[in-house]
Amino acid sequence: MERIKVLLWTIFLLSTIIHCLLAAAKEKTQCGACRVIVDEVNWAISQEDPKKKVQVGSFRVDPNGNQGTREIPYARSEIHLTELFENICQKSKDYAQSRDSKTNNVQFVRTAARSPGDSVTLTNVVLSADSQKSLKFACESFIEDHEDDMLKIFSKEDGDAEQKLCVDITGVCELEDLSIPLAPKADDIKDVPDEEAEAVEENADSDSDSDENDSDVNKDEL
Numbered sequence: 482m483e484r485i486k487v488l489l490w491t492i493f494l495l496s497t498i499i500h501c502l503l504a505a506a507k508e509k510t511q512c513g514a515c516r517v518i519v520d521e522v523n524w525a526i527s528q529e530d531p532k533k534k535v536q537v538g539s540f541r542v543d544p545n546g547n548q549g550t551r552e553i554p555y556a557r558s559e560i561h562l563t564e565l566f567e568n569i570c571q572k573s574k575d576y577a578q579s580r581d582s583k584t585n586n587v588q589f590v591r592t593a594a595r596s597p598g599d600s601v602t603l604t605n606v607v608l609s610a611d612s613q614k615s616l617k618f619a620c621e622s623f624i625e626d627h628e629d630d631m632l633k634i635f636s637k638e639d640g641d642a643e644q645k646l647c648v649d650i651t652g653v654c655e656l657e658d659l660s661i662p663l664a665p666k667a668d669d670i671k672d673v674p675d676e677e678a679e680a681v682e683e684n685a686d687s688d689s690d691s692d693e694n695d696s697d698v699n700k701d702e703l
Contacts, residue, residue, distance in 0.1 A: 515623055516588075516643060516658075517616065522569060529554075534555060537550065558636075566628060575591055576589045576592060576663075577592045627651055631646065634646050
């Protein structure tokens with residue numbers, strides 16, 4: 482009887498731990514999805530011609546013969562933003578999970594440069610089709626739940642859009658999560674310690690010697 486109690490208690494503890502780990506992973510994925518959305522929408526907006534306008538309002542003619550329309554920048558118009566929201570989650574394939582060396586937190590980072598002039602330096606990155614699918618699903622769910630808030634935020638230029646949407650309004654991220662760059666550059670990554678660099682060089686020399694020996698053996702055989 483005592484063994485059964487111990488077994489049941491062990492199963493309960495394991496299930497609790499697994500549940501907590503899965504919940505934490507889900508939270509990180511939701512945060513990553515929100516950050517990806519903000520980053521990709523802001524980028525798409527920046528690529529539009531700022532001079533391009535679109536008419537909004539009512540096209541009905543009032544008794545005075547006037548229409549209640551006005552022109553606004555197309556980039557931040559509802560029609561453009563809605564179009565972006567429908568396709569933005571496809572960008573999930575350009576991101577992967579990375580573990581921050583300072584905080585040990587898992588975040589999503591961009592793995593592909595947007596243009597030839599851009600550079601992306603990757604470290605501690607795990608490329609996984611499953612994580613990309615999870616990110617895409619979280620992205621689609623996020624937009625479905627918060628599209629109205631997104632329209633309000635992106636309709637105006639706001640340098641704090643990421644904090645407002647991901648932290649203040651939806652609460653899927655903590656402030657410290659936003660400190661990790663989505664597209665890390667070389668300057669964002671610490672230099673490799675001398676000991677590690679020497680170890681890498683030694684391994685490289687060892688591999689080179691091994692290749693030369695293999696080459697000599699092959700020649701002798703011939």
